[in-house]
Amino acid sequence: MLPDSESLCYHEEDPVSNPSSEPEFVTVLDRAITRRSSLKHLAAWAGLTTLGFNSEANGASSYGQIGLTFEELSRGFDETARVANGYDWQVIAAWGDPILPSAKPLDVHNQTGESQSKQFGYNCDYIAFIALPSSDPNVERGLLYVNHEYTNTNLMFPGLKTHDDLAALPRETVEAEMAAMEHSVIEVVRQPNGDWKLDQSGRFNRRLTALATPIRISGPAAGHPRLRTSEDPTGRNVVGPLNNWFFR
Numbered sequence: 086m087l088p089d090s091e092s093l094c095y096h097e098e099d100p101v102s103n104p105s106s107e108p109e110f111v112t113v114l115d116r117a118i119t120r121r122s123s124l125k126h127l128a129a130w131a132g133l134t135t136l137g138f139n140s141e142a143n144g145a146s147s148y149g150q151i152g153l154t155f156e157e158l159s160r161g162f163d164e165t166a167r168v169a170n171g172y173d174w175q176v177i178a179a180w181g182d183p184i185l186p187s188a189k190p191l192d193v194h195n196q197t198g199e200s201q202s203k204q205f206g207y208n209c210d211y212i213a214f215i216a217l218p219s220s221d222p223n224v225e226r227g228l229l230y231v232n233h234e235y236t237n238t239n240l241m242f243p244g245l246k247t248h249d250d251l252a253a254l255p256r257e258t259v260e261a262e263m264a265a266m267e268h269s270v271i272e273v274v275r276q277p278n279g280d281w282k283l284d285q286s287g288r289f290n291r292r293l294t295a296l297a298t299p300i301r302i303s304g305p306a307a308g309h310p311r312l313r314t315s316e317d318p319t320g321r322n323v324v325g326p327l328n329n330w331f332f333r
Contacts, residue, residue, distance in 0.1 A: 177229065177273060178205040178283050184271050184290045193243055198260030198296050206233030206292065207241065207265035217272070217289075225275035228289055233266045235328060241265065260296060267326050268293040295327040 155169040168174050178184065181191025181204045188203030211232040219226050239245050242258060272287025284290075292298075302321050306312060312320035 175280055177281050178231075178269070178271055180205060180207045180265070182283065183285055184269060184283065184292070186286055188285075193241070196242070196261035197257045198264040198294075201261045201264035202292050202294050202296060204292075205271070206231065206267065206269045207236045208233050210234040226284075227273055229269075229271050229273055231269045231271070233269065236262050236265050238262060263327070264292070264294045264296050266328060267295060267298075293326065295325040297324065298326070299324060300326070 155171065158167055158169060161167065166174050181193075181201075183190060183203065184205050185203040189200060191204060192200075209231050211230075213230040215228040215230070217226040217228060238251060238254075241262060242254070245251060270289060270291050270293075272284045272289050273281045274284050275281050300323050302308075302312060302323060308320045310320065312323075314320075314323075317323070
């Protein structure tokens with residue numbers, strides 16, 4: 086049995102809601118990937134044959150180049166970040182790092198929605214890199230888009246020990262947690278040593294949060310009665326995202 090302070094992340098102890106006898110998703114995914122890989126290999130082989138390449142000299146070589154080539158990591162669970170041989174990792178931005186010029190450093194004992202909305206979010210899920218054009222060919226710049234899917238309340242706020250503590254959180258604390266989720270866009274610059282560094286003054290830096298990011302709804306659902314709220318009776322505007330895909 087976990088201590089109360091460790092069980093505050095309720096999603097980790099949810100009971101199984103679908104005790105189905107059907108194959109698990111990972112099994113279905115594995116079959117799909119295997120089938121797709123086979124079809125790609127078959128298509129590649131057919132293309133080589135049609136073009137008249139020598140099947141033994143060229144076909145086998147091309148076949149071996151299809152797919153990922155790095156060495157698979159062994160499974161592990163510890164505090165060490167691990168990457169495949171030939172790759173490296175570094176921390177570019179951590180939770181609470183200021184990403185806007187007016188942002189202040191993280192103070193875990195004084196978190197608010199306003200301060201967190203100017204800081205890098207909590208947890209990193211999907212990450213995308215978009216290269217930016219540069220007037221200097223020796224300077225590499227780009228944008229990192231990071232999705233912050235959820236938070237760990239018991240780790241964010243010192244002193245939480247019981248579910249009663251959780252239920253008694255004040256509004257400003259809840260807003261800080263809401264602002265810690267969703268999306269960060271940060272500008273990064275490659276350093277002479279090859280490392281990447283956050284540019285806090287980057288003009289593209291921004292946070293998208295459930296507190297202050299207006300979103301306009303378009304398409305056939307726009308204006309539907311079920312989308313109308315007290316804040317927007319038209320059903321065409323929302324504030325959010327929240328937990329990835331939801332809006333309020």
